[in-house]
Amino acid sequence: xxxxxxxxxxxxxxxxxxxxxxxxxxxxxxxxxxxxxxxxxxxxxxxxxxxxxxxxxxxxxxxxxxxxxxxxxxxxxxxxxxxxxxxxxxxxxxxxxxxxxxxxxxxxxxxxxxxxxxxxxxxxxxxxxxxxxxxxxxxxxxxxxxxxxxxxxxxxxxxxxxxxxxxxxxxxxxxxxxxxxxxxxxxxxxxxxxxxxxxxxxxxxxxxxxxxxxxxxxxxxxxxxxxxxxxxxxxxxxxxxxxxxxxxxxxxxxxxxxxxxxxxxxxxxxxxxxxxxxxxxxxxxxxxxxxxxxxxxxxxxxxxxxxxxxxxxxxxxxxxxxxxxxxxxxxxxxxxxxxxxxxxxxxxxxxxxxxxxxxxxxxxxxxxxxxxxxxxxxxxxxxxxxxxxxxxxxxxxxxxxxxxxxxxxxxxxxxxxxxxxxxxxxxxxxxxxxxxxxxxxxxxxxxxxxxxxxxxxxxxxxxxxxxxxxxxxxxxxxxxxxxxxxxxxxxxxxxxxxxxxxxxxxxxxxxxxxxxxxxxxxxxxxxxxxxxxxxxxxxxxxxxxxxxxxxxxxxxxxxxxxxxxxxxxxxxxxxxxxxxxxxxxxx
Numbered sequence: 001x002x003x004x005x006x007x008x009x010x011x012x013x014x015x016x017x018x019x020x021x022x023x024x025x026x027x028x029x030x031x032x033x034x035x036x037x038x039x040x041x042x043x044x045x046x047x048x049x050x051x052x053x054x055x056x057x058x059x060x061x062x063x064x065x066x067x068x069x070x071x072x073x074x075x076x077x078x079x080x081x082x083x084x085x086x087x088x089x090x091x092x093x094x095x096x097x098x099x100x101x102x103x104x105x106x107x108x109x110x111x112x113x114x115x116x117x118x119x120x121x122x123x124x125x126x127x128x129x130x131x132x133x134x135x136x137x138x139x140x141x142x143x144x145x146x147x148x149x150x151x152x153x154x155x156x157x158x159x160x161x162x163x164x165x166x167x168x169x170x171x172x173x174x175x176x177x178x179x180x181x182x183x184x185x186x187x188x189x190x191x192x193x194x195x196x197x198x199x200x201x202x203x204x205x206x207x208x209x210x211x212x213x214x215x216x217x218x219x220x221x222x223x224x225x226x227x228x229x230x231x232x233x234x235x236x237x238x239x240x241x242x243x244x245x246x247x248x249x250x251x252x253x254x255x256x257x258x259x260x261x262x263x264x265x266x267x268x269x270x271x272x273x274x275x276x277x278x279x280x281x282x283x284x285x286x287x288x289x290x291x292x293x294x295x296x297x298x299x300x301x302x303x304x305x306x307x308x309x310x311x312x313x314x315x316x317x318x319x320x321x322x323x324x325x326x327x328x329x330x331x332x333x334x335x336x337x338x339x340x341x342x343x344x345x346x347x348x349x350x351x352x353x354x355x356x357x358x359x360x361x362x363x364x365x366x367x368x369x370x371x372x373x374x375x376x377x378x379x380x381x382x383x384x385x386x387x388x389x390x391x392x393x394x395x396x397x398x399x400x401x402x403x404x405x406x407x408x409x410x411x412x413x414x415x416x417x418x419x420x421x422x423x424x425x426x427x428x429x430x431x432x433x434x435x436x437x438x439x440x441x442x443x444x445x446x447x448x449x450x451x452x453x454x455x456x457x458x459x460x461x462x463x464x465x466x467x468x469x470x471x472x473x474x475x476x477x478x479x480x481x482x483x484x485x486x487x488x489x490x491x492x493x494x495x496x497x498x499x500x501x502x503x504x505x506x507x508x509x510x511x512x513x514x515x516x517x518x519x520x521x522x523x524x525x526x527x528x529x530x531x532x533x534x535x536x537x538x539x540x541x542x543x544x545x546x547x548x549x550x551x552x553x554x555x556x557x558x559x560x561x562x563x564x565x566x567x568x569x570x571x572x573x574x575x576x577x578x579x580x581x582x583x584x585x586x587x
Contacts, residue, residue, distance in 0.1 A: 023238055023377040026096060026332050026531060030380055034238075038378045039387035041241040043394075045368045045419055046100040047404050047412075050081055053101040057360040060113040061140070062120035063133035068283065071398060075288040076359045077101050079395025084350035084363040085388030089381055093335055093343030094532050095326045096373065096384040099350060102364040104314050104483065108307030109140055109360075111475050115303070134295050141355045142298030144362060147308035148351035151316060155345025158337065158551025160320065167320075169430040169507040170441060170496040174448040175321035175489030177427030179367045180420040181453065182484035187420060191413030193271035194261070201248040201414025208240035209375045238378050241415065248411045249274070271409040281406065284398035290357040298355065306472045308362075310479035312351075314486050315364045316344055321485060322365040325426045329370060330379035332531060338556040339532035345552060368415075371422035433507035440505065444495045452488025455481050 024030050030038065054073035063069040084099035112118065113136060121132055154160060191198035216232035236243070255261050256273045264270060323343060327334050335343070351362035373379050394400055434441050459465060459482045466477045480486055496506060503509050534541070538554040547553040 020331060021377065022329075022331050022373070022379050023234065024380040024383070026094075026330050026379050026381050028380050029382050030378070032382075035380075035383050035386035036390060037239065037242065038376065038380070038383040039390050041239065041376060041378075042098050042369050042372060042384065042387045043390055043404065044241060044245055044407065044412075045372050045415060046081070046098045046366045047407070050077055050101040053077055053103065053106070053361050056106055057109065057140075058133070060110055061133040061136040061360070063131075066133065069133060071280065071284045071402075072288065073358075073360055074280070074402075075285070075395045075398050076290045076354075076357055077361065077395070078391050079290050080350065080354045080357065080359045080363060082388045082391030082393075082395060083353065084347070085391060086385055087350055088343060088346050088365070089384050089388065091342070091534065092346030093323055093326075093339050094381065095323060095332065095335065095343075096330060096379045096381055097322065097326055098366045098369040098384060098387060099347070099363040100366040100369075101359070101361045102311070102315055104318070104364065104479075105144070105308060105311045105362050107479055107482065108304075108311050108475060111307055111478075112139070112143070112301075112304045130296075137295045137358060137360060138298050139301065139304060140360055141295070141358055142300040143304035143308045144360075145298060145352050145355035146300055146305050147312045148348045148355060148362060150309055151312050151348030151351065152345050153348075154316065155341045155343070155348060156552055158341050158556070160316065160337075160340050160344050166493055166497050168496055169433045169511055170444050170448075171489055171493040172321065172324050173427050173430040173445065174452055174492045175317065175427065175485050176325045176430070177424045178449070178452045178484040178488040179318060179321060179325075180371070180422075180424030180427070182456065183367070183416070183420050187413055187416050189413070190409045190416060193268045193408075194410040197248055197252055197272055197408065197410035198414040198417065200251070201244050201411050202417050204244035204247055205240050205375060205415070205418050208236040208243050213237040213240075238376055240375055241372055245407065245411055245415060248414065249407060252408045252411065274406055274408055276408070277402070277406055281399065281402040284402035286399055287396060288398050289396060290359075292356045295358045303472050303475070307475045307479065310476040312348075312362070314480060314483040315347070315362065317486050317489055318367075318483075319344060319347060319365045321427070321489065322367055322370055324430075325367070325423060326365075326370045326373070328426055328429070329373040329422075332379070335532055336556075338552055338554055341556075342552040367423045368419040371419035371426070374422045374426070375418060431507075433510035435505045435507070438501070438505050440499055440501050441507075444492060444499065447495065448488045448492040451491055452484045455487050456484045 051074070054070055054077055057073060058064055058066065058070045081098075081100050085097070088097055088099050089095070118136055118139070213234065213236055215234075215236055217235045218230050219233045219235075221229055221231035252261075252272060253274045256275060261273045262269050263273070270276065320340065323335050323340060326332075347362075347364060354361065354363055394404065431441075431445065436442065459478060463478070466474050466481070468474055468477070530538070533554045541547045541553055542555045548555050550556060
């Protein structure tokens with residue numbers, strides 16, 4: 001233990017404090033008039049992923065040609081994304097994270113609806129009877145709610161926090177980086193209608209955030225001490241996404257109105273037009289209020305539950321990586337166990353509500369929005385809560401949400417190029433804590449990345465490769481092994497914990513240093529504790545001794561729960577995220 005502390009002290013002395021990069025930190029409050037502006041930037045990013053889910057779900061539940069059903073599901077999806085975002089940022093992980101519709105649940109839904117009993121009828125059903133899509137939606141709702149209840153249990157029991165003991169840089173790097181790499185197909189799909197517009201969007205965002213970020217625009221301002229005056233505001237630094245999308249969108253509109261873009265819907269370039277989704281705008285209701293059980297009583301099945309449970313596990317792994325990435329980009333301390341547990345539980349709770357109101361999909365943290373923090377330098381919790389409110393408005397006021405769907409695909413593709421690229425870079429940056437001259441570490445990282453990319457690609461090309469004799473088990477394995485961040489992250493974690501290596505070589509000492517913060521000041525330590533605390537009630541909860549044994553309560557200590565505080569821990573640095581309790585005792 002003494003040698004370990006000595007090595008840790010050396011790391012602390014050799015690591016200089018980093019200069020703050022973000023303009024607005026997690027607990028900073030920009031002017032309230034800027035909240036919707038910055039929040040709208042985040043919505044532009046998440047809209048591309050969320051928008052496609054209602055289209056996919058309607059095609060699987062035999063409602064592909066029913067525009068009213070599609071518009072209804074779109075409103076429900078936007079509404080639930082807003083509710084989940086507010087719950088997560090206020091009561092969950094309390095980091096600036098957007099919750100959006102999860103594509104991880106689409107493969108098991110497709111597999112479920114491909115069963116013989118759920119195939120679409122060949123003849124139309126009379127309108128006075130229960131429609132086929134309603135019966136299928138109830139099946140999806142019931143299994144989604146059951147799988148999400150499991151996710152809530154995982155969070156509330158502290159199982160996730162226990163797993164954090166075995167997670168270090170060699171686990172975080174492939175998990176986060178493969179999130180961005182595995183979504184490269186999304187970039188291609190959205191960009192291919194017109195690569196020129198996509199690359200223009202990329203160029204504009206890079207121009208604003210890299211070259212013009214130091215330029216401050218004169219803007220009128222008012223203060224009681226100064227009265228009306230001219231202030232300089234870093235517009236290009238905090239709003240590059242909004243500016244880049246606005247310019248590209250305007251150019252696409254001009255090229256659409258002048259018929260430069262083809263009007264032939266069979267050609268890929270047609271998706272570059274700004275009037276592609278005009279039917280969605282016309283068919284969207286002015287007002288729509290989602291309510292529970294609107295499609296009937298949900299049903300469940302063993303096959304449906306197992307498939308969606310596998311998707312839930314993948315979503316949990318991905319969200320854990322997103323939490324770390326968000327903390328790093330926001331320049332916040334890594335989240336402690338109680339915040340991780342609470343974040344996973346809130347995601348599960350939000351997904352239960354999604355199933356209850358008939359969204360047809362679960363909600364999860366969006367990696368692209370996390371990458372956008374590196375571009376905009378805006379990580380304020382208030383901004384993301386405002387984005388959640390806007391998403392709710394998009395769901396309730398159908399026309400408002402439909403307007404956002406008019407953004408051309410190539411513009412979204414260029415935007416995702418920057419955001420997902422940054423997510424990949426953030427994952428790779430975790431390797432700075434490791435000894436990258438070590439053949440042990442290089443081998444672990446190389447194998448994790450290669451198999452994390454190769455295995456999902458192989459299963460995509462060979463969907464029948466897994467045949468265990470059990471369709472349910474095959475479905476579970478296909479979902480798990482088809483998720484790049486799950487394969488790479490699990491391999492990295494297992495190899496890092498079973499292959500011999502020193503704590504310094506594995507990067508655990510420097511990782512702990514980063515977790516404790518770049519300074520030893522009491523003000524910073526206190527801020528690190530309070531950042532993840534529940535609002536208003538944390539001080540009271542800390543006075544209740546039994547709360548230290550509750551995995552999702554502030555002050556939770558895994559050491560106390562496993563009764564290992566009194567004896568020497570063979571892996572002391574693995575308790576990185578138990579610092580809030582320790583720091584509280586110091587203060």
